[in-house]
Amino acid sequence: MQAILPPAMLGILGGGQLGRMFVTAAKRMGYRVTVLDPDAQAPAAEFADVHLCAAYNDAEALRTLAASCAAITTEFENVNADAMRELAKTTRVSPSGDCVAIAQDRIAEKAWVNKAGLPTAPYLAIESVEDIQVELAPYLPGILKTARLGYDGKGQVRVNSADEARAAYANLGGQACVLEKMLDLKLEVSAIVTRVSSEQLSVFPVAENIHKNGILDESIVPARIAPALAAQAQQMARQLAEALDYVGVLAVEFFVLADDSLVINEIAPRPHNSGHYTIDACVSDQYQQQVRAMCGLLPGRTELLSPVVMVNLLGDVWQADGGEPNWNVLMEAPNAHLHLYGKKHARPGRKMGHYTVLATDVDAALEQARALKETL
Ligand code: ADP
Ligand code: MG
Structure with a gap:
């Protein structure tokens, strides 16, 4: 397959924070980007070269996207899989509409996981x-x-x-x-795999994920599990990507049970909140990998450069009158990185940004990350 090189135009369905981080990665590599998102204030729009502000199933916007882009991807799993199949008739689309359709339906998803020989609850x-x-x-x-x-x-x-x-x-x-x-969970972890072909595949280090009220709160990397168990999670993610003949970035969420066995919870056909840490702490990040996969390039290397903890910033940390949190404490921490998504209105539960803390060991990173959260 011919590689797509800069300054080609890349297209993405969805302009939320995952789209914004995709645009940033693609632009840094010299590509141009068109975002399709019906929201005039979509977080990705301010960085994109072109914002098609239209519904995801708008026939004319989809035609424009197909005609102007060398390759198209998605940041949003609830995009119409048929629209992706239609785009794929004329333009390179990854992941495929078929894979997105599987990931957006828990019944199909669990059936596929089992069919790949992997366990679900x-x-x-x-x-x-x-x-x-x-x-x-x-x-x-x-x-x-x-x-x-x-x-x-x-x-x-x-x-x-x-x-x-x-x-x-x-x-x-x-x-x-x-x-x-309902399973008795010891821990939750995730592994993010980038697959271009059977030979060209890489997996990021496993993240340990702590949820609060059903929403990801912290990702801790490396996960505090035995290396053999982490390797097993990575292997299961690879196996699933292979079974799906997947092209692109695939996130796999796991439960770790009391007996240290792994169960697949769900998959996402795109970069994942638990992979934000890769921007600051890995040789390549999950958004560069998305660009590389859609362009038919080799996946980048995924080693962890430093132990890291990622903390999500929900609208809850904004003041009741919408006043900004005390960013100064993060700005003054030389080993912390603040990422804000440019969303205008903070609402409880809304993902507004995240930060990472890098330290020589993961316990120190976690302790500092939590202490910083208290002072925001
Ligand atoms: P979402 O699509 O909202 O992320 P999930 O299926 O991942 O939905 O569920 C959200 C969270 O709820 C999980 O991360 C886990 O903490 C908890 N959970 C979900 N399913 C189970 C289960 N079968 N047993 C125990 N906890 C579960
Ligand atoms: Mg989940």
Whole structure:
């Protein structure tokens, strides 16, 4: 496959913070970028060469994107997979619409994970009300998750009995769901793989992820797990990318259970919040990898240059009147990096930015990262 080189125009569906960091990486490498996002204030728009401010299924905007870009990717998994398949008729698109369709539907996703020979939590796919009229004990206590459009813990209900599960399913409007057994988690980790082809594939160091209220709060790298377990997670991520014949950056979230076994929780067909640390702490970062994969270049090297902790900055840390947090404390820490996404309005739970702290060991980085959070 012919490599796409700068100053070619690259296209991205979605202009949120992941799109903004993609644009930054692509521009630094000398590419130009067109962003499609219906929001006039999309975080990626201020850095993009062209902002097509239109709906993701706007036929004319999609035609313009296809005609003006050498390759197209996405930062947003709920983009219309058919639109991606259509774009792929004329332009190089990665990941494929088929892979995005799998990642955006928990039923298809879990089926694929199992088909690749990898474990998921015990789950029941519920496509209609008949599917839930079975023995539910193997999935209880459990979490009922909508098959589509869930993120940051949204679209999820914890249920303790069959009656609760059926009531919750009805409350969600009878849409397709999975009922997943609640597992006893020791830790959560993620591995991000970049795949260009079977021979050209690289995996980032495994991140340990701490969630608060269903939203990622901290990523700690290297994860505080045995090296052999981290290697196993990386190998599982590779295996899944291979099974999907995936091209691009694929994030894989895992549960670590009490017996140190790994279960795949979910996948994202794009760079991931838990991979933001790669910008400051790795030889290549996940956004450069996205550029490299879509352009048919070799994946960059992924070694960790320093132990690192990433902390998400949600709208909650802004003052009630919208006043900015005390950025000075981060600016005065010479081993911290602040990243803000340029969002105008801070709301509780909204991802506004993140920071990383680099230190010679991960415990020191974590201690300092947490101390900084207290002073913002
Ligand atoms: P989202 O798409 O919102 O990230 P996830 O399926 O990753 O949804 O669930 C969010 C969080 O909820 C997980 O990171 C984990 O902490 C918890 N969780 C989800 N499923 C389970 C489960 N089966 N057992 C225990 N905890 C779970
Ligand atoms: Mg998740």
